[in-house]
Amino acid sequence: MRKTTRSLLAAVGATMAFGTLSGCTSTSTTDTTTPAQPAPETTSVVAFPATARYMADMAAPDGKTMTIGVSVDGAEVAAYACNGIDDEAWFFGNQTDGAIDLKSRFRDTLAADFDGTDLVGTVRMNDVDYTFTAASVSGVAGMYTAESDGVRASWVVRPDGTATGVQFSGFAEGNRDFDPFHLDEFSDFDVRNNVRNKRNLSPAGPIEFLPDGRPQASINGVSVTPTLVTGTFRLG
Template identity: 40%
Template structure:
């Protein structure tokens, strides 16, 4: 009869135990690997990236040339008319009440936004919302919100200057004209009428006004 010594028995147990360890480890390893693979796949899912990019719509920009006109109701019961003319990345704005108050400003027209400044702390800031410009006009300590709609020629902004006297007119799409005359000494008054052919009678002579563009320097 052959006797199995204690060392042989222990060796067999050790081998068996080692086999169990290997089996147990082989059963536990795949799960973490599978989780990591799924996580990495989710992190680089092409569809999610494409969806994010498509949701960021570009900001609207101004046409190469455009004119906008709007009116602002005043607390006094009158109105202030605003004209904005754009050319390229530049813009000029003029606002007047048709009697004594007027304000010029000019600056950038980029990314659908206007940032214009002028004399006497005048500012006009606005943004293209759909087809119209919405923004804020400030003259000195006063400011007003406005909406200016697009207009087509002959509507727009016009000026005529001679001997230091300047007339400025805003023409809307309905042919209504609002203007102010500034004398050489700086005093202001209502501008003479402007015809549909952009002519006016000044000092007894018939003159032709010049249409202002966004690239002009006026003010």
Template identity: 50%
Template sequence: MRKHLRTLLACVIAMLALGTVAACSGGSSTTANSATPSSSAAAAKDFPKSAHYIADMPMADGKTMTIGVAVEGDKIAAYACDGLKDEAWFFGTQKDGSLDIKSKYQDTLKASFNGTAVVGQLTMNDVNYSFTAPTVALPSAMYTAAANGVRASWVVRPDNTITGVQFAISKDSDTSDLVQANEQQFRDQVRQRRQARLLQPAPPLEFGTWRSTVNGVPVTATRVDGDTRLG
């Protein structure tokens, strides 16, 4: 009997020891698992070296505002348009997966990369739009072409539908000469220049060949990447 009790006691002690080891092992596993999301979250802040993102945003009048974002290293190019009479170009840089850029007409684009999409807010003409733009595969991207003082720009969606706006470049719409006497005066001047622009829907763009006719001139549109810069 005593031998049996000693054997039983030894088994209990061994089980307790194993339980302690298991508990320690479990603690290490929990620490590792909790560290993994942190590592993933940190990695998710970094944009791919080269990528394109597109999203549609509903407008109050039932129409659609579309935004395209292109990344090339730390450089960003973005284009937003309603396909009818409003557009904005954004050029700048991103840092740690975040961007905060203004257009020449003081539109704002603030966004960050969550690992799969660009999530942010676009403000155009004092109207706010929230968007989540997933990664798209080429040839889905932004395209642009210019001829005789007119620039047409398009966003080609993953379903091959295309939207864009054409802009007649004029001195009346330039903002480079504006001096900011005070914020309100500057905003008023920018708004006047914005309204002076001659905008209309972009001409049809032939999918795949990217051919079009801008201001009566046959053109081939070029793809906009993150390091593209327009005057």
């Protein structure tokens, strides 16, 4: 009787052990779950409108206000920044996927991105950084320039018609070793200290608009009709 009981218990134990082993084997062979992979990062590109103008006033550390205007036409960009007294910078080039990265003839820099509404960036002039958020403008607002007898006046006009402008009247003595139109071979230091700071700059005269929107101004007493600067505009 005891032998029969021991045999029965041994058989039951073997059956339970086999069932447990079979269950473990089944679980390991059917577990095909893989760790979730992170979603790939995506970069959102915001394209400029086909044609647009932007402007902003920027606070300067010295208390002066630097004003910037930017015009975009397709891929082409023109920009102008000035403080209305004694400093200015022109920028020309192209935008790529809503981003602008330009350098002026006198080694100032402009970097900005279009966020779908505004143009946000930094302009560096004479080793000073000015940050800005430039809103889209229309009507008379934008950049204008005019020339008379070798003197150029340029303005950034706000939507209310007020303007900030600078007049460029050539170069002072002391930069005879530098051709201001061929500066590629010179360092940034040389350009800034031997050409940029030799410019004769002064406040531009007022710019006004006729009832039909046409601009008018004068340079050294000579009447001129300023040109609205578009993204395709380039200085000679």
